[in-house]
Amino acid sequence: MGLFDAILKRFANRDIDWDDLEELLIGADLGVPFSMEILKQLRSLGRTLKASDVLAECRRRVLAVFPETETPALSPLASGLPRVVLVAGVNGTGKTTSIAKLAHLLTREGHQVVLAAADTFRAAAIEQLDHWATRIGVPLIKTQYQGDPSAVCYDAYEAAAKRGATHLICDTAGRLHVRSNLMDELKKIERTLGKRDPTAPHDRILVVDATTGSNALAQAREFHASLRLTGLIITKLDGSGKGGMAVAIQQQLGIPTLFIGTGEGIEDLNRFQRERFVEDLL
Ligand SMILES: Nc1nc2c(ncn2[C@@H]2O[C@H](COP(=O)(O)OP(=O)(O)OP(=O)(O)O)[C@@H](O)[C@H]2O)c(=O)[nH]1
Ligand SMILES: [Mg+2]
Known part of the structure; x- marks a missing residue:
C-alpha cells in the first residue's frame, strides 16, 4: 500500500x-x-x-x-575519453546486477561500454560479472581472486581508452559503510583512476536497496563523506520498499537518484523520472 x-x-x-x-x-x-x-x-x-x-x-x-534535469545521466564525455563510473555500496544491495543492467541500457542507447571486475574479494563475484558481460556482449577486464582492485581499474581504463569506449563501469566489493579500511580502498581506486584521467571517476554511484528503509540514508551519508557521491541507484523497487529514501537522500545530502531497479532481469533498470517516481511512491 x-x-x-x-x-x-x-x-x-x-x-x-x-x-x-x-x-x-x-x-x-x-x-x-x-x-x-x-x-x-x-x-x-x-x-x-x-x-x-x-x-x-x-x-x-x-x-x-527533485531537480529538473536537462542532460540524461551518464551522457558520454565531450572529450571522447571514457566516462568512468565507480559503483559502490554495502553487501548485496544489487551492485553487480545493476552494473550489468546499466551496461545493457547504455549499449542499447548506442554507447560502447567496458566493465571492470574490481570486486576481487569474493571469489564468485568475478564469475558473476563475467557471466553477465558475455550475455550482453561487452568486454570485461578482470584479474584473479584477491587481486588488487585498483590495478584492475587501471588496466580496464587502458583497455577502454584503446577501444574508444564511451563508458567504463567499475564493480566494487560490497562493504560496510562503517569499516574505514574498506572505505580507504575505494579512495585508492579513485586515485588510481585519476592518474589516467584527472577528471575520473566522473560518477561515484551508490547502490541502495529499497527494502532497507531509512538505513539507506545512513549508508549514503557515510559513502558520501568518503567518496563525494554523484548519484544513486535504488534497487528492488519491485519489493516492499517504495523508495522514499530517494526523497530523504536528495533533500538532506543533495544526491540525485539516477536509475531505479525493478527486478532481477537484465531489462529491469530504468532512468529515474521524477513524475513517474512520485506517482509510484505516493
Ligand atoms: N527483486 C530484485 N532483486 C534484485 C534487484 N537488483 C538485484 N537483485 C538481486 O539481489 C541479489 C544481490 O545482487 P548483486 O548484484 O549480487 O548484489 P551486490 O551488491 O553486487 O552484492 P555483493 O557484491 O555481494 O556486495 C541478487 O540475487 C540479485 O538478483 C532488483 O532490482 N530487484
Ligand atoms: Mg557484487
Missing part, C-alpha cells in the same frame, strides 16, 4: 490526526526533516484538513525536492 492509500484509508471519514500523519510520513522513509516540513506547512493552513488536502501538499512537496 502506498502512502496515499494509507492516508486516504486512515483519514477518509475523520479529521487529520497530526501524530498519525507524522507516523505515516516517517514510515514512508521520507526522512524526519522533510516530514516535519510537510506537517508544518499543513498546520499553517490553519483549517480543518481533508485527506485530499494532505495528498495534494505531499505530491507538490515531493515533486519539488
Whole structure:
C-alpha cells in the first residue's frame, strides 16, 4: 500500500490526526526533516484538513525536492575519453546486477561500454560479472581472486581508452559503510583512476536497496563523506520498499537518484523520472 492509500484509508471519514500523519510520513522513509516540513506547512493552513488536502501538499512537496534535469545521466564525455563510473555500496544491495543492467541500457542507447571486475574479494563475484558481460556482449577486464582492485581499474581504463569506449563501469566489493579500511580502498581506486584521467571517476554511484528503509540514508551519508557521491541507484523497487529514501537522500545530502531497479532481469533498470517516481511512491 502506498502512502496515499494509507492516508486516504486512515483519514477518509475523520479529521487529520497530526501524530498519525507524522507516523505515516516517517514510515514512508521520507526522512524526519522533510516530514516535519510537510506537517508544518499543513498546520499553517490553519483549517480543518481533508485527506485530499494532505495528498495534494505531499505530491507538490515531493515533486519539488527533485531537480529538473536537462542532460540524461551518464551522457558520454565531450572529450571522447571514457566516462568512468565507480559503483559502490554495502553487501548485496544489487551492485553487480545493476552494473550489468546499466551496461545493457547504455549499449542499447548506442554507447560502447567496458566493465571492470574490481570486486576481487569474493571469489564468485568475478564469475558473476563475467557471466553477465558475455550475455550482453561487452568486454570485461578482470584479474584473479584477491587481486588488487585498483590495478584492475587501471588496466580496464587502458583497455577502454584503446577501444574508444564511451563508458567504463567499475564493480566494487560490497562493504560496510562503517569499516574505514574498506572505505580507504575505494579512495585508492579513485586515485588510481585519476592518474589516467584527472577528471575520473566522473560518477561515484551508490547502490541502495529499497527494502532497507531509512538505513539507506545512513549508508549514503557515510559513502558520501568518503567518496563525494554523484548519484544513486535504488534497487528492488519491485519489493516492499517504495523508495522514499530517494526523497530523504536528495533533500538532506543533495544526491540525485539516477536509475531505479525493478527486478532481477537484465531489462529491469530504468532512468529515474521524477513524475513517474512520485506517482509510484505516493
Ligand atoms: N527483486 C530484485 N532483486 C534484485 C534487484 N537488483 C538485484 N537483485 C538481486 O539481489 C541479489 C544481490 O545482487 P548483486 O548484484 O549480487 O548484489 P551486490 O551488491 O553486487 O552484492 P555483493 O557484491 O555481494 O556486495 C541478487 O540475487 C540479485 O538478483 C532488483 O532490482 N530487484
Ligand atoms: Mg557484487
